[in-house]
Amino acid sequence: MTAIIALSLFGISNLFWGFWFPRKILQILTLLFLAIGIGLTAMDWNHELLWFGNMFRTTNTSINFSLIIQLAAFLVVALSRGFGADDEHTHPAEYYAILLFSVVGAILMVSFDHMIMLFVGLEILSVAMYVLTGSDKRNLKSNEAALKYFLMGAFATGILLFGITLVYGATRSFYLSNLANIIATTAPESMPSFLYIGVILMLIGLLFKVSAAPFHFWTPDVYDGAPTIFTMFMSTVVKTAGFAALYHILSGVFGGIYSTWVLTIYFISMLTLIIGNVTAAYQQSVKRMLAYSSISHAGYMLMTVSAMQSSSTSTVLYYSLSYTLATVAAFAVLILVSEYQTGRKEKPEDYSSFEGLAKNNPGLAFCFTISLLSLAGIPLTAGFWGKFFIFSDSFNRNIIYPVILAILMSAVGIYYYFKGIIAMYFKNGDIEKIEVPMLFKIALWFCTIATLVLGVYPNIVKSLF
Amino acid sequence: MNLLFILFFPLLIGAYLLIAKPKHAFIISLSASILEAIATGFVLYNINETLLPITFIQDWIPEVGIQFSLKADGISGILIGLCALLLPFIIGSTSNTEKANHAQYQGLMLLMQSAMMGAFLAKDAFLFYFFFEASLLPIYFLASQFGGENKSAITFKFLIYTIFGSLFLFIGLIFVYLRTPGATHSADIETFYLTARNLSAESQGYLFLAFFIAFAIKMPIFPFHTWQPDTYTTSPSQGTMLLSGIMLKMGTYGVIRLIIPMFPLGIGIWGNTAIVLSIIGVIYGSIIAIQQKDAKRLLAYSSFAHVGLISAGMLTQSFDGIQGALYQMLSHGINVIGLFFVIEIIERRTKSRDLAQLGGITQSSYALTVCFIFLSLGSVALPLTNGFIGEFILLKSIFDYSLILGVVAGITIILGAVYTLRLIQKSMFGNVSRITTEFSTLTLEEKMVLIPLSIFVLLGGVFPNAILHFSEESVMQITQLLK
Numbered sequence: 001m002t003a004i005i006a007l008s009l010f011g012i013s014n015l016f017w018g019f020w021f022p023r024k025i026l027q028i029l030t031l032l033f034l035a036i037g038i039g040l041t042a043m044d045w046n047h048e049l050l051w052f053g054n055m056f057r058t059t060n061t062s063i064n065f066s067l068i069i070q071l072a073a074f075l076v077v078a079l080s081r082g083f084g085a086d087d088e089h090t091h092p093a094e095y096y097a098i099l100l101f102s103v104v105g106a107i108l109m110v111s112f113d114h115m116i117m118l119f120v121g122l123e124i125l126s127v128a129m130y131v132l133t134g135s136d137k138r139n140l141k142s143n144e145a146a147l148k149y150f151l152m153g154a155f156a157t158g159i160l161l162f163g164i165t166l167v168y169g170a171t172r173s174f175y176l177s178n179l180a181n182i183i184a185t186t187a188p189e190s191m192p193s194f195l196y197i198g199v200i201l202m203l204i205g206l207l208f209k210v211s212a213a214p215f216h217f218w219t220p221d222v223y224d225g226a227p228t229i230f231t232m233f234m235s236t237v238v239k240t241a242g243f244a245a246l247y248h249i250l251s252g253v254f255g256g257i258y259s260t261w262v263l264t265i266y267f268i269s270m271l272t273l274i275i276g277n278v279t280a281a282y283q284q285s286v287k288r289m290l291a292y293s294s295i296s297h298a299g300y301m302l303m304t305v306s307a308m309q310s311s312s313t314s315t316v317l318y319y320s321l322s323y324t325l326a327t328v329a330a331f332a333v334l335i336l337v338s339e340y341q342t343g344r345k346e347k348p349e350d351y352s353s354f355e356g357l358a359k360n361n362p363g364l365a366f367c368f369t370i371s372l373l374s375l376a377g378i379p380l381t382a383g384f385w386g387k388f389f390i391f392s393d394s395f396n397r398n399i400i401y402p403v404i405l406a407i408l409m410s411a412v413g414i415y416y417y418f419k420g421i422i423a424m425y426f427k428n429g430d431i432e433k434i435e436v437p438m439l440f441k442i443a444l445w446f447c448t449i450a451t452l453v454l455g456v457y458p459n460i461v462k463s464l465f
Numbered sequence: 466m467n468l469l470f471i472l473f474f475p476l477l478i479g480a481y482l483l484i485a486k487p488k489h490a491f492i493i494s495l496s497a498s499i500l501e502a503i504a505t506g507f508v509l510y511n512i513n514e515t516l517l518p519i520t521f522i523q524d525w526i527p528e529v530g531i532q533f534s535l536k537a538d539g540i541s542g543i544l545i546g547l548c549a550l551l552l553p554f555i556i557g558s559t560s561n562t563e564k565a566n567h568a569q570y571q572g573l574m575l576l577m578q579s580a581m582m583g584a585f586l587a588k589d590a591f592l593f594y595f596f597f598e599a600s601l602l603p604i605y606f607l608a609s610q611f612g613g614e615n616k617s618a619i620t621f622k623f624l625i626y627t628i629f630g631s632l633f634l635f636i637g638l639i640f641v642y643l644r645t646p647g648a649t650h651s652a653d654i655e656t657f658y659l660t661a662r663n664l665s666a667e668s669q670g671y672l673f674l675a676f677f678i679a680f681a682i683k684m685p686i687f688p689f690h691t692w693q694p695d696t697y698t699t700s701p702s703q704g705t706m707l708l709s710g711i712m713l714k715m716g717t718y719g720v721i722r723l724i725i726p727m728f729p730l731g732i733g734i735w736g737n738t739a740i741v742l743s744i745i746g747v748i749y750g751s752i753i754a755i756q757q758k759d760a761k762r763l764l765a766y767s768s769f770a771h772v773g774l775i776s777a778g779m780l781t782q783s784f785d786g787i788q789g790a791l792y793q794m795l796s797h798g799i800n801v802i803g804l805f806f807v808i809e810i811i812e813r814r815t816k817s818r819d820l821a822q823l824g825g826i827t828q829s830s831y832a833l834t835v836c837f838i839f840l841s842l843g844s845v846a847l848p849l850t851n852g853f854i855g856e857f858i859l860l861k862s863i864f865d866y867s868l869i870l871g872v873v874a875g876i877t878i879i880l881g882a883v884y885t886l887r888l889i890q891k892s893m894f895g896n897v898s899r900i901t902t903e904f905s906t907l908t909l910e911e912k913m914v915l916i917p918l919s920i921f922v923l924l925g926g927v928f929p930n931a932i933l934h935f936s937e938e939s940v941m942q943i944t945q946l947l948k
Contacts, residue, residue, distance in 0.1 A: 311529075378598060378602070379594070379595045379596075379599045380595075380599050380602075384595075384598075385526075388591070388635075388639070389529075391635070391639050392529070392639045392643060395636075395639050395640055403636055404636065407632040407633065407635070407636055411625060411629040411632060414624070414625060414628050415625055418624065418625075422609070422617055422621065425606065425609070425610060426609050426610060426616070426617050427617075457525070459525065459526045459527065459528065462526060462528055462529075463527075463528060
């Protein structure tokens, strides 16, 4: 819990450090702050406590999610080498401060015990993201993305808030534990029917954040328009926080009325799988492909949520972790390659920019390959076990058809992920040796090795949860 | 411990070759594969002495009951033996080419061996699946990086096709796994046997389909074979040898290890269809092979036909069928590798595989002709060659199963002779063509590969009992499960 206070203070202090320190030092400072945050979060391990007027609860699950989020933020900061150059248009202090604030919001979203806390966390995270999306001020696409994200995001938050209101009206409580009690003990007939409307509206608000179809329309444009480093941030931190919140609320509160919402989630997860995967297969741009693949992974994760097994918590955690590691590595390579290709190719983020990467940059190509394999769910990588746990959870609930659909969609996924591998290894291109900064190297190899280790020995993490 | 060694040794050397890229890759990988063959020989010797399986069990993911467990019994023994025996020849066949000291090429082959060893040794169903899938990656990179014409599209099709099939296997495995007893379940294959056999006939039918699609694509069985001729043709020779010599046996092994003991009722429903499809493949593959102009493509179709017969035989679920299938897997592996190498030798010297352009090679290279005839006769299943024993037992089991199917499948012997003899005649005999006039004789390295393989053909035909005896006990256990 102290982590939120510390990170908020660090964020504010960052604004002032910006007067004196250059970008490099700010980056190191922010990394240090996040490391402290990780340490403080880990200290709460096995202390299940309530804070802030019982609105905030630290459990081992919430700590695990917070750790994943801070790890992702740590990697993102390590990989952010200047948003553009060091000119008057960049404001590194503000960026790092906003990043830290958004991490605070994400932590609130994974550990709330009160509906208002969920809302506050979501807003802190979202507002920070709107700003970051538009941070490339001179880029028209970035501006468009920010506006689009803001308008639709604000609308979705409104829907969530409306849902919370209706649920409050039906149960007269904001506290999750109370809510769960009331919902579990009251007979379904005596519940006011607007409770269910409230539940569905809340789901819609959260599903928007995790970009599940049919609420995904903002995702490709926003992911594409935002500077790649924030796309990385969005697709890891925001997604993990969104799923944690969704899972928390569905399993913790609305578990008693499972049958009312499960069909919706089923349907949405299947739709998300189809739209995400099939559309991704048509993309020419790697960045857009990763955006659609992030939609499709939302579909897989929704399958676990709808299965709601005792093992589902650890499955969501494991999947979030493996997805985060792979996505960070994939975006990191994309940043390097597209920076190199800017000016050389018309569209530096297309598959064609990767052609021949393996010849002079075998390390980068290897990291990208492993991350794509993990996203595709091939054995030897963490993604394989993620899929395994998801499918076995779903089968435990006797969910057969969505699993078969998910299998078919995985095959489609292999198609577009391997397109990247083919471009790197089997196409001819003339990419010279790309200069990789030290922090990039460390972060990339950390993600790659962690993906492989988790793929060979998933128990390292699985036993923690 | 021995099992761990034979599983991980090629992996280590392969990874070393890939990372360090040493100059003398050929000698390193060749000696590694020979050492591996010796170590595997020791393991097999131990099994043969005691006729007891060797196991190694270690917890892997205890929360979900998945173990890192290996087991070498009579059935796995034959396949790891095949894999370890053939690799030195496959690696040896690269000698004196630019691929010999290509560290990446050699490293991928060793990685491939490790993955296939793992699939044959796995005692845990998910470990099996793990290796079954993992083996695809090295062969994919091998084929699409070093292959021939249009390699990118063809190998991509191969990759998607096979992974698509294995995903069905994956859900099938999870389905059975969740029905195993215990709080954490168990993924041990023997627990799977007991669990799956108690499922209703309907579930077993669906599960049979899920499993069979995966293995049928791997083997391949008609009508799932469309990836195979192109991939075999376009892959570099060593890739083709790995694919046809060893990798397709993962499919047949999967049928023996998983499908037959697990779903007796499922086979009751679909077995007949599967056998008919296999036999259609036998005839269809042979007829197409007869018309091929490209020698490598001809062999690809002949491999398709042979594996159809293996599949039909083992799906009869009889003791003979399974024994014959095992024996034929071994001999097919040896023959097909030798034959692909002969084609590779011809292609190296004449830059052509077109049968219309070849001819008269026997006048310049007598040794090649002799070896080629030996290997081909093994493939035709002439008595005294290893192919005869396998095909004979397989055909017997099919005859026992159904007279009509037996008669139809029996045509394979005639058709096989037609396309193989045509291959020999067009390439080795007849008039010397423009491109074969300057055909140089075999080098020492090429002889070192071809002559032992030819001797194996003969030995397998004369002393089949050593191997049949070796697998007898384990096959008996499986057939007893069926009673």
